[in-house]
Amino acid sequence: MPRRHDPERRQRIIDAAIRVVGQKGIAGLSHRTVAAEADVPLGSTTYHFATLDDLMVAALRQANEGFARVVAAHPALSDPEADLPAELARVLGEWLGGDRTGVELEYELYLAALRRPALRPVAAEWAEGVGALLAARTDPVTARALVAVLDGICLQVLLTDTPYDEEYAREVLARLVPAPGTRDGRGPGSLPPAAAG
Amino acid sequence: MPRRHDPERRQRIIDAAIRVVGQKGIAGLSHRTVAAEADVPLGSTTYHFATLDDLMVAALRQANEGFARVVAAHPALSDPEADLPAELARVLGEWLGGDRTGVELEYELYLAALRRPALRPVAAEWAEGVGALLAARTDPVTARALVAVLDGICLQVLLTDTPYDEEYAREVLARLVPAPGTRDGRGPGSLPPAAAG
DNA sequence: CATCGTTATGTACGCTCGTACACATGGGAT
């Protein structure tokens, strides 16, 4: 028994669950597969997470933090001087261009909320978190629209195997931003600014 | 054995599969559950659909036709005179406002393609179908953007239990359509055709 | 009518699953 009284056991199980979902999908997530991946006995996973929903909630929360980390690594997103659509497109490109299993994992857990009410609040937290970040730069309606189109673009990339087109994303995102005065600085101006609302 | 030589057996199995997914989700889809729902013996489902992927492909195809039927019921979508964003928002509202199980079913099968390569082509067909319809009204880039934001709005509605806001959808969709200048007014009259690519 | 291949049916095998539960262990309170 080399591992009795392991204070990080719980965290290691969560990490293992994320790896399992990334590799086999949610369908491959079980107490047993997670236990094997974490190299702990079966009873350990059932002890720390009585139900699979509990485990998935924990994993989804951690995955959300992963995305938040990517966002936090781009302070330009919060810079009122920066070109928001271009920055968003760049961040999305980094997220999609890196280890795609991370993105697939996030969306798989995210969409599992469709059928598992226990996951709904966590999924909502994520959308609200990104939305709040964007609302600070624009307005609530635009923020929700940006989140929607980000989701849609991600799905298109994930489902159709077409490579991510950052320029396309920037263009589409730019159309959604109601173009207040902040465009003059570094704006590439490929679009005529829409009429101010 | 009242039902030997049943020529519609296969179709009844597909219908049953769709009902099962609508009620229990994809996780609840199995040869046995479908057999029970269709009131046929287990061997019958395995005979007509050797693998679950085969069955899901058939079900997804049929679900796609269901959405296409909703679209076809709105000829205004193809009318160059009509207000495209408003019409799209209305169609989406009808789709989301009706029997929500249909929408959930479609998205569940649609998103199952993330992990099941066999479903990818069918999912791609759906996106391309809607995209082609919209491209005829605008341009390819705008069409893809519209599909993306439609997907995103649907997901927001499905995942957050917030009711569908048709006015919000119309506003967001309108921003994506490259109508120079006249975003504010809801004037349906002059919507110049695709100005830019 | 006899034959044959397709379609339909019932059953069984091996597997994984969630869950329960009895038992071991060791740190912290007394």
Added chain:
DNA sequence: ATCCCATGTGTACGAGCGTACATAACGATG
């Protein structure tokens, strides 16, 4: 030092799963 209980571990049970397969019914063909 002793006890207690949260934590850790192994095992077993019943259920559902995909799949395989032997057999039966039936329409088509000769």
